[in-house]
Amino acid sequence: MEKLLIQGGKALHGTVPISGAKNSALKLMCASLLSPEPLTLNNLPRLADITTLIDLLNHMGVTVTIAGSKGGTKVTGRSLTFDAGTISDTVAPYDIVRKMRASILVLGPLVARAGEAIVSLPGGCAIGNRPIDLHLKALAALGADIDIEQGYVRASAPQGLTGGKIRFPFVSVGATENALMAATLAKGTTVIENAAREPEIADLAACLTAMGAKIEGAGHETITVEGVDQLHGATHTVMPDRVEAGSYGVAALMTRGNLLLEGARAEDMQATLDALTEAGGIVEIEEDGVRVKSNGHIKGFNLVTQPFPGFATDMQAQFMALACVAEGASVITEAIFENRFMHVPELCRLGADITVTGSSATIRGVSALKGAPVMATDLRASMGLALAGLVATGETSVNRLYHLDRGYERLEEKLRQVGAVVDRVPA
Numbered sequence: 001m002e003k004l005l006i007q008g009g010k011a012l013h014g015t016v017p018i019s020g021a022k023n024s025a026l027k028l029m030c031a032s033l034l035s036p037e038p039l040t041l042n043n044l045p046r047l048a049d050i051t052t053l054i055d056l057l058n059h060m061g062v063t064v065t066i067a068g069s070k071g072g073t074k075v076t077g078r079s080l081t082f083d084a085g086t087i088s089d090t091v092a093p094y095d096i097v098r099k100m101r102a103s104i105l106v107l108g109p110l111v112a113r114a115g116e117a118i119v120s121l122p123g124g125c126a127i128g129n130r131p132i133d134l135h136l137k138a139l140a141a142l143g144a145d146i147d148i149e150q151g152y153v154r155a156s157a158p159q160g161l162t163g164g165k166i167r168f169p170f171v172s173v174g175a176t177e178n179a180l181m182a183a184t185l186a187k188g189t190t191v192i193e194n195a196a197r198e199p200e201i202a203d204l205a206a207c208l209t210a211m212g213a214k215i216e217g218a219g220h221e222t223i224t225v226e227g228v229d230q231l232h233g234a235t236h237t238v239m240p241d242r243v244e245a246g247s248y249g250v251a252a253l254m255t256r257g258n259l260l261l262e263g264a265r266a267e268d269m270q271a272t273l274d275a276l277t278e279a280g281g282i283v284e285i286e287e288d289g290v291r292v293k294s295n296g297h298i299k300g301f302n303l304v305t306q307p308f309p310g311f312a313t314d315m316q317a318q319f320m321a322l323a324c325v326a327e328g329a330s331v332i333t334e335a336i337f338e339n340r341f342m343h344v345p346e347l348c349r350l351g352a353d354i355t356v357t358g359s360s361a362t363i364r365g366v367s368a369l370k371g372a373p374v375m376a377t378d379l380r381a382s383m384g385l386a387l388a389g390l391v392a393t394g395e396t397s398v399n400r401l402y403h404l405d406r407g408y409e410r411l412e413e414k415l416r417q418v419g420a421v422v423d424r425v426p427a
């Protein structure tokens with residue numbers, strides 16, 4: 001086990017290269033299951049979650065190689081080729097799924113291509129109960145038979161899926177993605193209503209379209225898919241990570257610094273940029289990315305998490321850290337996930353003044369946070385704690401670093417390059 005040691009108090013200045021988006025890359029990798037021909041993905045981030053999904057795809061018979069190489073076993077790299085010529089196993093075992101909930105995204109592609117998928121239920125997780133009922137209802141609407149036995153979901157459609165109408169009662173990113181991927185190979189037309197509009201959905205649709213899928217409306221509330229008999233190989237570049245970019249944007253404002261988020265796309269993260277501006281940050285769109293800088297003050301602000309284009313729940317913990325050192329009070333309401341305030345007691349260990357009532361937190365800014373050992377609880381919460389450590393006096397250690405490694409590529413290296421004093425040490 002490792003931990004992050006942060007000596008707070010340095011203003012961050014310079015350029016942070018933004019990696020490919022984890023939340024897009026994972027779905028794009030699952031899409032490789034839809035075609036017997038290879039899918040090459042560029043700009044993949046080097047992250048633990050990507051490695052976990054490679055293990056799962058390998059288990060199903062997908063060969064993963066460095067793009068352009070003739071094979072081999074080394075599968076870390078920015079450009080990888082996923083060859084699902086033969087699917088040898090349609091089971092996603094508990095041992096892999098429990099490590100990463102997003103494994104449920106193999107369900108739609110597998111049942112669409114192989115006629116069957118047996119996927120372990122992901123179980124609860126640190127940010128609430130997180131059921132998968134919408135994923136299952138969507139596949140049932142496309143004609144899959146769904147059974148749950150001994151902790152596994154079995155979806156089968158031996159004669160193939162049939163297009164249908166799917167209307168989600170509320171927005172789910174993952175369920176939209178599973179439905180979208182499954183519909184590409186279903187017979188006839190599928191209409192997905194109340195679809196998620198996150199930029200990762202449009203990225204997935206662009207890749208599927210390059211593979212020969214017929215999709216209209218991705219990125220909007222209604223998506224229409226005309227099923228095709230087979231998808232073919234393609235090459236696709238993963239979109240930039242809007243959550244990573246937003247997190248470094250918070251770091252710029254919080255440390256009273258100035259950072260160019262290189263490669264970030266403002267249109268993917270407007271709600272985050274608006275919130276940074278409301279908190280007193282200066283946001284500038286440049287040719288190479290987005291610049292966030294401080295005018296010396298951080299103002300209190302109010303936020304409610306919402307599906308895209310609203311303020312992303314994945315940015316909530318980082319803005320909570322920002323609010324801890326703002327002038328005045330802030331109110332942050334978490335409307336997407338229950339139990340996504342686990343960073344609150346840890347932030348309070350650093351001297352934050354936070355009161356939680358139901359799904360809202362009131363944060364009264366303090367003049368200084370004080371370094372202390374803290375415990376990461378989930379991926380984005382960990383980043384909130386690391387950000388707090390960057391401005392706390394003295395030393396902060398963030399334990400359970402594996403959470404951060406799931407989603408932030410070369411975190412300490414990127415932070416050091418812009419002036420932070422941070423080290424990874426054995427815990």
Ligand code: UD1
Pocket residue numbers: 023024026102128129130131132133134135136171172173174175312313314336337338
């Ligand atoms: C994805 C992101 C995650 C982000 C979230 C919301 C990935 C790998 N993860 O997660 O980082 O925080 O979107 O932007 O891309 N729900 C149900 N039943 C379902 C599915 C979801 O009740 O079948 C609920 C969830 O518990 C949650 C809400 O719907 O309260 C939204 O979840 P969803 O959009 O599905 O999140 P994920 O796709 O799991």
